[in-house]
Amino acid sequence: MTTTTSSTASARTGLTIRQKYRRRQRLVYTLRIALAVFLIGGWELGARTKVIDPFFYGQPSGIYDQLHTWIVHGTAQGPLWKQVAVTLQETVLGFAAGVVGGVVFGIVLGTNRLLADIFSPYIKAFNSIPRVVLGSIFTIAFGLGMTSKVLLAVVLVFFVVFFNAFQGVREVDENLISNARILGAGRVRVTREVTIPSALSWILASLHVSFGFALVGAVVGEFLGSTQGVGSLIQIATQAFNANGVFAAMTLLAIVALTAEALVTKLENRLIRWRPTQISDITI
Amino acid sequence: MNDPQVEPLIRLSNVTKRFATPKGGVYTAIQDVSLAVAPGEFCTVVGPTGCGKSTILGLISGLTRPSEGLVEVSGRQVDGIAPNTGYVFQSDAVFPWKTVLDNVAAGPRYQGNSTRKSKEMAREWIARVGLGGFEDRYPHQLSGGMRKRVSLAASLINQPRILLMDEPFSALDVQTRVLMENELLALWSDTSAAVVFVTHDLEEAIALADRVFVLTSGPASVKSEYAIDLPRPRDVSEIRFMPEFIASYQSIWNDLREEVLVSYERSKLAG
Numbered sequence: 001m002t003t004t005t006s007s008t009a010s011a012r013t014g015l016t017i018r019q020k021y022r023r024r025q026r027l028v029y030t031l032r033i034a035l036a037v038f039l040i041g042g043w044e045l046g047a048r049t050k051v052i053d054p055f056f057y058g059q060p061s062g063i064y065d066q067l068h069t070w071i072v073h074g075t076a077q078g079p080l081w082k083q084v085a086v087t088l089q090e091t092v093l094g095f096a097a098g099v100v101g102g103v104v105f106g107i108v109l110g111t112n113r114l115l116a117d118i119f120s121p122y123i124k125a126f127n128s129i130p131r132v133v134l135g136s137i138f139t140i141a142f143g144l145g146m147t148s149k150v151l152l153a154v155v156l157v158f159f160v161v162f163f164n165a166f167q168g169v170r171e172v173d174e175n176l177i178s179n180a181r182i183l184g185a186g187r188v189r190v191t192r193e194v195t196i197p198s199a200l201s202w203i204l205a206s207l208h209v210s211f212g213f214a215l216v217g218a219v220v221g222e223f224l225g226s227t228q229g230v231g232s233l234i235q236i237a238t239q240a241f242n243a244n245g246v247f248a249a250m251t252l253l254a255i256v257a258l259t260a261e262a263l264v265t266k267l268e269n270r271l272i273r274w275r276p277t278q279i280s281d282i283t284i
Numbered sequence: 285m286n287d288p289q290v291e292p293l294i295r296l297s298n299v300t301k302r303f304a305t306p307k308g309g310v311y312t313a314i315q316d317v318s319l320a321v322a323p324g325e326f327c328t329v330v331g332p333t334g335c336g337k338s339t340i341l342g343l344i345s346g347l348t349r350p351s352e353g354l355v356e357v358s359g360r361q362v363d364g365i366a367p368n369t370g371y372v373f374q375s376d377a378v379f380p381w382k383t384v385l386d387n388v389a390a391g392p393r394y395q396g397n398s399t400r401k402s403k404e405m406a407r408e409w410i411a412r413v414g415l416g417g418f419e420d421r422y423p424h425q426l427s428g429g430m431r432k433r434v435s436l437a438a439s440l441i442n443q444p445r446i447l448l449m450d451e452p453f454s455a456l457d458v459q460t461r462v463l464m465e466n467e468l469l470a471l472w473s474d475t476s477a478a479v480v481f482v483t484h485d486l487e488e489a490i491a492l493a494d495r496v497f498v499l500t501s502g503p504a505s506v507k508s509e510y511a512i513d514l515p516r517p518r519d520v521s522e523i524r525f526m527p528e529f530i531a532s533y534q535s536i537w538n539d540l541r542e543e544v545l546v547s548y549e550r551s552k553l554a555g
Contacts, residue, residue: 178347179377181365183442184394193390197381274381276424 058243066248077228084252087218087230090146094153095214102158103203106165131155132220139225153217160210168202169195204268211260292320293478294344299353301339313339315503321478328481328489331499332547337482341448345369370439372452376431378423385419387434391442409437429460449481465520490532491520498539501547508539
């Protein structure tokens with residue numbers, strides 16, 4: 001059955017399409033909240049009845065108290081906002097540098113066969129190392145300051161973005177390039193007007209993952225040695241066997257990551273407006 | 285050439301094109317092809333599917349170089365992208381991230397016109413291909429026929445002297461296809477462009493052309509050429525019933541059939 005206007009009432013239920021859609025949305029949100037209540041409530045209940053040992057696994061009310069204390073009284077290293085700001089700064093700097101480097105290298109190697117053939121074994125080899133261990137090198141070389149964390153974030157982000165940009169460039173429709181050349185576009189124009197826009201959806205897709213990687217880089221860098229940041233909050237909490245402290249710091253990181261994810265999605269929608277909008281396959 | 289008085293615009297002399305296959309072998313797409321196209325002439329090239337028809341267009345446009353032989357446009361050897369050439373690809377080679385207006389304006393912009401002037405020219409061409417009012421749409425919002433119109437406008441706006449078309453209408457449904465063929469003839473009659481139109485559809489080839497080249501199954505070479513003396517302006521949907529059309533169809537099909545059978549047998553063996 002096809003219905004074209006939202007005012008068309010379905011014979012079965014007598015509801016308009018729009019009403020049915022709203023009803024479904026409401027159901028989804030209700031169930032989402034119910035799930036959260038069930039999980040967090042179950043955790044809290046389990047902890048209070050000692051089914052789950054709160055000493056090792058924490059408990060939601062304890063996490064809340066910890067966050068409350070940090071917000072009101074600050075942390076052992078200083079005010080909470082400063083810790084978040086430090087981690088955020090490392091993450092954003094690492095993310096930005098990694099993205100720029102990855103995109104530039106990806107496009108250069110993607111458009112130049114010879115360079116790609118020369119570099120590819122080295123890049124593969126470098127990519128196969130668990131790069132987190134480089135954090136130790138950076139800490140030794142650059143000390144406890146911000147540089148070592150930023151560098152670790154850069155290294156983690158770079159490869160994700162690089163491989164996506166490279167692949168995106170390789171996937172560009174040959175006909176589009178030929179078409180642009182026939183119409184009179186030179187090398188620079190082809191890159192700017194065909195290759196980059198075409199690879200953009202690949203690059204933007206990698207940004208979702210790579211912001212998370214930047215955050216991992218910053219936090220792991222802080223674990224390895226630092227005096228400031230959310231990572232060092234976690235480290236101190238770990239040493240004090242403060243499970244609630246670890247979970248509280250995780251909550252902060254989750255908030256940062258989700259906010260960044262929302263921003264990236266917004267950027268994506270703005271930059272690739274030309275893409276067909278997805279029609280949901282939900283039957284209503 | 286039929287008429288030795290007219291200097292041909294496009295001339296291929298004994299052209300062979302070979303490609304290296306990924307496994308290190310050699311694939312010969314076309315062998316010893318010689319043909320000439322006069323200025324303003326509408327030529328179609330028919331041959332079995334996959335016989336190397338598109339390769340000929342690639343060579344004329346300068347996108348690829350011949351392995352042997354000579355490709356000349358206006359008496360000069362083609363090296364690099366030939367100026368004053370338009371190319372309509374089989375797939376919709378429209379830029380999906382550009383609106384209809386920006387797609388059509390791309391050509392003049394690449395030729396060095398200001399953005400403003402390019403857009404002005406583009407608006408005019410969009411109206412000419414019947415897409416007025418769709419300037420701000422993105423290609424994915426258009427039908428296949430409309431995207432073809434965008435491609436046509438984007439190619440013709442540079443006022444090419446040579447228009448190369450690679451099975452441009454093969455993906456369209458039959459009705460849209462006839463409409464587009466008529467549209468193409470109307471647009472072409474206002475230009476002085478020579479057209480080389482590649483197709484595997486003999487009806488289309490005859491209905492559009494002044495001259496039809498029949499290619500052998502791959503590696504392709506020119507098997508025969510036929511002059512089509514049907515009056516212009518033509519209506520593609522009507523012309524098919526004219527006795528001259530049917531006579532041409534029969535004699536060309538006799539030629540083409542053998543090649544189609546050869547290529548079919550070969551594909552069965554390969555499959």
